[in-house]
Structures are given as structure tokens and as C-alpha cells.
Amino acid sequence: MKQIINLTINDKKYEVAVDANLTLLDLLRYQLGLTGAKKGCELGDCGACAVIMDGKPVNSCLVLAVSANGKDITTIEGLEDENGLHPLQQSFVEKGAIQCGFCTSGMILSGKTLLDKNPNPTDKEVRSAISGNLCRCTGYQKIIEAVQSVDSDI
Amino acid sequence: MSNYDVINSNAPRVDTPAKATGKAIFIDDMSMQDMLYGALLQSPIAHGKILNIDVSEAKKLKGVKTVVTAKEAGLIPYGVSPARYDENIFCHDRVRYIGDEIAAVAAVDLETAMEAASLIKVDYEELPALLTIEDAMADGASLLHEKYPQNICAQVNQEFGDFEAGLKQADIIKTTKFKSKRQDGAFLEPQGCIADFNKLTENLTLYSSTQVPHYVQRILSMVLKLPIGKVRVIKPYLGAGFGIKAGTNTMEIASCLLSMQTGKPVKMNYSREQVFMFGRARHQFTHTMTTGAKKDGTLTALKNECYLDGGAYTSFGIATVYYSGSLLGGPYKLPNMKYDGYRIYTNKPACGAQRGHGGVIARACWEQQLDMIAEELCIDPIELRLKNMMVAGDITCNDFNMSSLGMKECIEEIRDSSEWNEKKGKLPKGKGIGMACGFFVSGAGYPIYRSDTYHSTAVIKLTEDGGTALLYTASSEIGQGSDTTMGMIAAETLGIPLSDFRIESGDTDFGVDLGAYSSRQTLMTGHAVYDAAKQVKEQILEVLAKELSIPVEDMDIKKGIILFKKSQPDFSKLREIYIKEHRGWTDNPNADEPLTFKEASRIAFLAKGIISGNGKYKPHQLGGKFKGAAVGTSPAYGCSAQIVELTVDKETGQITIDNMTDAHDCGLAINKVSVEGQMEGSLSMGLGEAMFEEVKFDSKGRIINANLAEYKIPTALDMPPVKAIVVESSEPNGPFGAKEVGEGAIMPTIPAILNAVYDAIGIRIFELPLTPERVYQAIADYKKRKGV
Numbered sequence: 001m002k003q004i005i006n007l008t009i010n011d012k013k014y015e016v017a018v019d020a021n022l023t024l025l026d027l028l029r030y031q032l033g034l035t036g037a038k039k040g041c042e043l044g045d046c047g048a049c050a051v052i053m054d055g056k057p058v059n060s061c062l063v064l065a066v067s068a069n070g071k072d073i074t075t076i077e078g079l080e081d082e083n084g085l086h087p088l089q090q091s092f093v094e095k096g097a098i099q100c101g102f103c104t105s106g107m108i109l110s111g112k113t114l115l116d117k118n119p120n121p122t123d124k125e126v127r128s129a130i131s132g133n134l135c136r137c138t139g140y141q142k143i144i145e146a147v148q149s150v151d152s153d154i
Numbered sequence: 155m156s157n158y159d160v161i162n163s164n165a166p167r168v169d170t171p172a173k174a175t176g177k178a179i180f181i182d183d184m185s186m187q188d189m190l191y192g193a194l195l196q197s198p199i200a201h202g203k204i205l206n207i208d209v210s211e212a213k214k215l216k217g218v219k220t221v222v223t224a225k226e227a228g229l230i231p232y233g234v235s236p237a238r239y240d241e242n243i244f245c246h247d248r249v250r251y252i253g254d255e256i257a258a259v260a261a262v263d264l265e266t267a268m269e270a271a272s273l274i275k276v277d278y279e280e281l282p283a284l285l286t287i288e289d290a291m292a293d294g295a296s297l298l299h300e301k302y303p304q305n306i307c308a309q310v311n312q313e314f315g316d317f318e319a320g321l322k323q324a325d326i327i328k329t330t331k332f333k334s335k336r337q338d339g340a341f342l343e344p345q346g347c348i349a350d351f352n353k354l355t356e357n358l359t360l361y362s363s364t365q366v367p368h369y370v371q372r373i374l375s376m377v378l379k380l381p382i383g384k385v386r387v388i389k390p391y392l393g394a395g396f397g398i399k400a401g402t403n404t405m406e407i408a409s410c411l412l413s414m415q416t417g418k419p420v421k422m423n424y425s426r427e428q429v430f431m432f433g434r435a436r437h438q439f440t441h442t443m444t445t446g447a448k449k450d451g452t453l454t455a456l457k458n459e460c461y462l463d464g465g466a467y468t469s470f471g472i473a474t475v476y477y478s479g480s481l482l483g484g485p486y487k488l489p490n491m492k493y494d495g496y497r498i499y500t501n502k503p504a505c506g507a508q509r510g511h512g513g514v515i516a517r518a519c520w521e522q523q524l525d526m527i528a529e530e531l532c533i534d535p536i537e538l539r540l541k542n543m544m545v546a547g548d549i550t551c552n553d554f555n556m557s558s559l560g561m562k563e564c565i566e567e568i569r570d571s572s573e574w575n576e577k578k579g580k581l582p583k584g585k586g587i588g589m590a591c592g593f594f595v596s597g598a599g600y601p602i603y604r605s606d607t608y609h610s611t612a613v614i615k616l617t618e619d620g621g622t623a624l625l626y627t628a629s630s631e632i633g634q635g636s637d638t639t640m641g642m643i644a645a646e647t648l649g650i651p652l653s654d655f656r657i658e659s660g661d662t663d664f665g666v667d668l669g670a671y672s673s674r675q676t677l678m679t680g681h682a683v684y685d686a687a688k689q690v691k692e693q694i695l696e697v698l699a700k701e702l703s704i705p706v707e708d709m710d711i712k713k714g715i716i717l718f719k720k721s722q723p724d725f726s727k728l729r730e731i732y733i734k735e736h737r738g739w740t741d742n743p744n745a746d747e748p749l750t751f752k753e754a755s756r757i758a759f760l761a762k763g764i765i766s767g768n769g770k771y772k773p774h775q776l777g778g779k780f781k782g783a784a785v786g787t788s789p790a791y792g793c794s795a796q797i798v799e800l801t802v803d804k805e806t807g808q809i810t811i812d813n814m815t816d817a818h819d820c821g822l823a824i825n826k827v828s829v830e831g832q833m834e835g836s837l838s839m840g841l842g843e844a845m846f847e848e849v850k851f852d853s854k855g856r857i858i859n860a861n862l863a864e865y866k867i868p869t870a871l872d873m874p875p876v877k878a879i880v881v882e883s884s885e886p887n888g889p890f891g892a893k894e895v896g897e898g899a900i901m902p903t904i905p906a907i908l909n910a911v912y913d914a915i916g917i918r919i920f921e922l923p924l925t926p927e928r929v930y931q932a933i934a935d936y937k938k939r940k941g942v
Contacts, residue, residue, distance in 0.1 A: 029182075035176065035179070035180075035183035036175070036176020037176070038342070038393070041426040041861060075176065076176035077176050085171065085175065093166050093167070093174050096166075096827035098169075099394070100343070100393045100633025101169070101178055101391060102180065102341075102393030103342050104174060126870070128871065131871045132869075133870075136341055136838075136867060137394050138831055138834060139836075139837055139873055140838070140873050142830070143870070144870065
């Protein structure tokens, strides 16, 4: 039995029919073609599927699509605009904060949520904000540098 | 100041804008028209005989397209090393671990495929599960593979020099035993693939999350009985591998088989639990080492005995058991070395290669022992190492040629930048500082199968207007940055900006490349790319030489401009031709501009057709003549030294790593920011293994922590600030003097932590991981022994 839900993703309104057991991650990836959120564990352990829901980072593998009804979602695809990359995306590229890239979407969205509230975070605050996003490649060093070096005026 | 225009800089990577925006396509982001979904049936018991397999109920389920077992798959054995092909696609008479594959199903969706797999009935006669080395080697234990008595999968007995004679020269002898735990690669992207067999053309294309498209292509060709030209393997963006994705996995072959049966594309993925069940990561090692040294600290002899818990199949294990001996030959002068290694089959997932293949735990054991020797001889640990250090040009007792070696420079860098002399032995109680060294290959000297093949090929083609150079290699960008590195080498060699290159890789149609393992791509693929770019440059200059009547050697290409070393010729005729060819274009050159690469390559195209270079590389003959001499040979060796500072809470046993300093000699750094990234990532993986990583099993052989919550890898809160110092030497066998960084940097991490723990609390710990429980217990035992 499918249910109709309405939600906003990257400022675009969607009305979709979903199964009751469908996760937000699977809705994004397999029904809407937004594959930027990654499937790393399906248990909420790795953070590769993180998206921003009503201003907060969530593991989309742990959110049922039906419970995203009426919510405002930002995925990694929603950050770039006509002026190009979002400053945090640009910073990740410039600082060498991306290796395999599988954690990157979630990492950037967690970083963005932090910077939206706190434009000049300390090392500790950045580490804490991304502690739910696992990265096996970088040792986090350049990711932290990238988050901290975003120009807070932008 | 660098003399180079492109390399030896901090370049933003070519693949990262796509990765930062979610546009980079990984395997599970792909789908195809009419695609089916595959699922595996895996053994629920660790050891047993298969009495019967009944697939009839599965076949009846609506939506199921095909079910395959060993009957359809055949029994052609495969594996990683031809010396031990001990795997079949599906088990037919025996299952050897929980997760061993028995059948695969293709269906219209994943749920149906999984349900069908669960409807397959298998009758087993259960056998005792042999879960430890002791159980597997015990008298009367059943054999996992009939050909290997005592379940010894592979055995190595080597002696270089004369160990006993060396020991007689020693004033001090130390023997220690050290034990590690089975690790998991814990890359973020689970393995996945899509197989697409075209029944009309009989072409098979496999899209897969692999580090080694070439080896997968060969295995598919062999077990599926297809000509190699009919098999194409393509690697989309890869969510890292660390060695675990460097062999062929069952799913890759099963999906091909399902696609061949149905004529439709078939997608398969491992769940995170299946990633753990497939295994193939770092073995559990138990080393016993005896080292002899003279009073002045000179090392005289080393005996190393090692048992590896291998799991149910060999995978990379033959190489692993050799590496855990051979990688102690350096970076110290050591005249006498004896090694006895045994890899044992057990009823657990197979272990394989992981970053620092075979050498990491041997290094941990030995570097801790060197500190013990230094302490007893009242020599500073750094001085002991410097005293025994090899220098460039030295050859190890097992015939590895250290053609460049900035080991001394690495040690001096970390010593000076972490104030070692002020801190060592002088920190407050509970705080400690420790150091260690290590080295690693820059690419295996020989392919996994015996062959005279090129290890890497590269093709560079120019577009007809000369505006863009296309670089094609079959190498594997797995996150380490190889596409950018190859582009930079090509751009430097050809004399044009990196932005004028379009870089394609990871496809067996682009050539032969052994792939991303053994830290080989910068050196080996880099050589092939250099060769191809040089050919392109020569062809362009040859055409110009003819057109302008100037000798080739009087010209060069730099930053996209043709340089005339002597007098400036009149090239206006060539420019006229170019502009005529591009009438109405907006980017035509002005009369006063120098002759551009673009113009020259258009002229060259008009003279010769598409300009292309066809590069290739294989190493020169390497190593000694003894059995196993090939393992550990390499055209070059990277090396590193590390210092770790930490705090031990003596009440709880909790260790906090405060900071880490690493210096690594990578030869000439092609892309410095990528070099640092590899160093920082290596340290983080080493820290995880030292501090908390352990794959645990219950008494039935089932993994009890097959997820990323209970199998702990470092988070951002676990990692301290890392100082990465790039030390550059000039490697004569590397392109532009470059060599490895991907794996060598992990070598010193664990022993530097162990040595720092000793500095903090005066207690040596000989088993990993250093959980609070283990450290607390070690402190309690120590107090009991000392009666305090």
C-alpha cells in the first residue's frame, strides 16, 4: 500500500507515492535519482547518507520517507548554484579534503549545518559536528581545515 | 622553488568538484534498462559437508529469472595467486566459513531475489569449526583443503646470512612475542557491481567497485570461459579499497553468470554485514622475534617466526606470509635474518591484503623490541636507529635495493619538529612520547601471475584542434588521487597546463594496468604516462622541425607555448594555415603572440593524422634467486618516521593520542597535497588498528561486530592533530624521481604508539588493540608483579 507524501527537496516541491517501509535515502537515491547521498551501512553508523532536514543533519537511512512528509530537505545536489560551488564545497576541493569522496556529501552537509549556526567554529567544534560522519581516507585533518577556512563573510 | 610548471605543487584534484557536488558516479549510483537484481545464498555454518542443494522452491517464486549453483557455474578454481587457486564460484561439496557462497539468484527486484535465496534448501553434515590456529593445526583436525596437511596453507622458511653466527656476535639478545587482531578495511563504500552480457555479440561488461580491473578481467575470462577480448571491466568512482578490493570477489563472477544466463544486466551489492563476511582484510599475526645487538647498538641478527590466521581461503595470503618476513630486511643494516612463516587455514572469512600488506604487525613487534634494546643499552631510541640506518644505494640482506632512502632526513625532521630531545623521558607521569620507522615498496616488482606483461600502459591522443589532450590509462583512481597525479605527469612532460588534459582511467579497454595495490601507480603508471607524453611531444616537434627547418633539439614546449631556444623563426605561414582552418573562431591567436601548442598540434594533425603516444612500463629484473625472492622487490622504496605523543589515564586504562608527527620520503612529490593526504589517512588507519579495531567471532564462527558501530574506526574526535612532513629524495627509478606514499606511512604508527605508552607508564604491551581494558589489566598485572 503506497502513501502520498509532499516534501521540498532543494527548494523544489515533490509529491510522491512511497511504500511505508521506504527510507528517505532510498527515496532520494532510487526514486528521485538524487544519488549524492551514499549508502554506506544502512544502520546510521557511517553518516555517508546525511542530508539536512528542517535545518538539522539526519542520517537519511534512518528516516522513513513517510516521516519526511511536509519536511524541507537539502541534499548535496542543492548546494551548488548559478555562481558555482558553495564556498564549503570550494573549500573541500581547494584544501584536499576529498579523497575517495564517498563520505564527502554527508561531511559537507554536516559542516554546512555547523557553519550556518556558528561561522567561526573551533577545532573541537568542527570535530564534534562531523563526529557522526566516518571517513577512512583522510584522517579528517584536511576536512577540518576545509570547514574552518571557509570565509565567514560569504 | 620548484623547477617544474605542473608537478611538485599543491594541485586541486581533478575528480573532487564532481565528488563535492554529488555528481561523481559510484557503482550503486548506476542503473540500466531492464536491470535485474542479484542475491547470494551464503552458508549459515562455519564448516560442513553439503549433502544436497534444492533450488526448486526458489525457482518457482514469481519474479525470479534464474538460480545458479556450482552445477551451472562449474568448478574451475580461481583465487588471487595462481600458486593457490583454492576457491570456486560456489561451494559444491563443502562450506568453510559463515558466508561461504552456495548459490545466486537473479530477480526483478532485490526483495524477490533475497526471498528466493532464502527458499533454497541445503542439507549439511556439520563438521567441527576450526576457529583458531591451535585448533586447525591440532592432531586429527579435519582439513579445510585436502591438499594441505595440518591446515598449513603456506609456509616460508628463509635465512639470509647466518642467524646463529650473528647472534654469537651479540652482547644483548631480546625475545618478544606480539599478537594482533583481525582487521576490517572499513572503506565507506560496500562492494557492488553490475554485469551486462550481450547475448548477440557475446560481449561481457562488468562495472565493479574494484581496485584491479585487469586482474578481474583475467579471472572472469578464465572461470567463465570467455576470450579475454570479450570481457571488459570498468571501474566507476570507487569509495576506497585499501587492498580488500584488490582481488576478484564472488559477487563479481556471480553477477556475470546471472547476466549470461538471462541476457539482462544484473546488479549486486554487499550489505555492510556482507563486507565483513567477505573479509580479505588484514590477517591476525602472532610474531615471535629474537634480535641480537652489540653494546654499541649495532644490530647483528634477527629471527622472526610468524603465524597468520588465514581464514578459509588463500586470497593474497601467499604474498602476505612472505611480506611478514621480507619487509624487515630494512631500513636498518641487518646482516643476518631468519624467517619462518606459517599461514593457517581456519573456518573464518579469508584474510588478504590491507594497507602495508604483511609488514605492519611485523614492524610493530620489531620496532618495540628495538626500543627495549635501546633502553637496556642506554642509547636514545633515535640514536639506535640512526646508527643502524641504511643509506641510498644499500642493499638489504634479502636483496632489496634502496636506490633512494631519505630515512635519516625523516628522523631528523620528526625529532626537531616535535622537540624529542626535550621531551623523551622527561614528560610528566602518564604522558609519553614514542617513535618508530618503516619502509614500503613502490609497486610489486612482479605481477601476481607469472608473465612478461607490461605493468602499465598509457595512451595520449590530441584532439584534432590540439586544444585538448586525452589521457587514457587502465589504472585505478580509488580515492588516492592517481588521476590527478597521472594528469600532472602528462602535462609536465608534454609542456601544457593540467587543465588542457581530459583524464580517463579504470577501464580495461584503455590498456593494461595492474591496478591500485602495492603502492604502485605513481611510479609504474607514471612511467607509462611519461613515455606516452614524451612521444606526443616528439611527434609535434618533428613536424615543426620539418615545416620551419629548425632542429628538434632547438625547440621545446612549455606552458602551452613553443619555445625556440635560438633565434625566433618566422612561423606566420603556419599561423595562417591554423587561422584558415578555424575561420570565424573566437580564440584564434593574434599576430604578436608566440606560437602555441594548439597551433603546432593542428599543424601536426594535418601532416600525420591523429597524434597519439603509446606509453608502457615494466620494471627491470629485480631481486635475488632464492624461493620467494620476488615478494618485496620493487623498483624503489618509500620510507617514513613517526613520533606519537599520548596520555594514559592510569585509573581507567584509557589512552588519548595527543598528537602525531610523520615524515615520509616519497621521492619527488608530484602533488604535495595528495602526499599529505595519504600520510594523514595512513596514520588514522594505524591509530584505529592500534587502539580499537578487532573483528570478533562467537564460538560458532559468526562475526559479532559486523557493523561500523561495534567495529570501531577512528572518528574526527579520536584523531589528534597530525603534522605531515614531506621529505623529498630523488629516486632514480621513479618518474621525475617519484615513489610511493600510500602504504609506507602506516608502518611506524602502531609501534610509535606502543613505545609512547611505555614512555608514559613504564609498561610494555604485546597485544593489540590497546583498549582501556587491556591497558588497565596490564597496569594491574604490573603492580601485582612489583608488589605495589
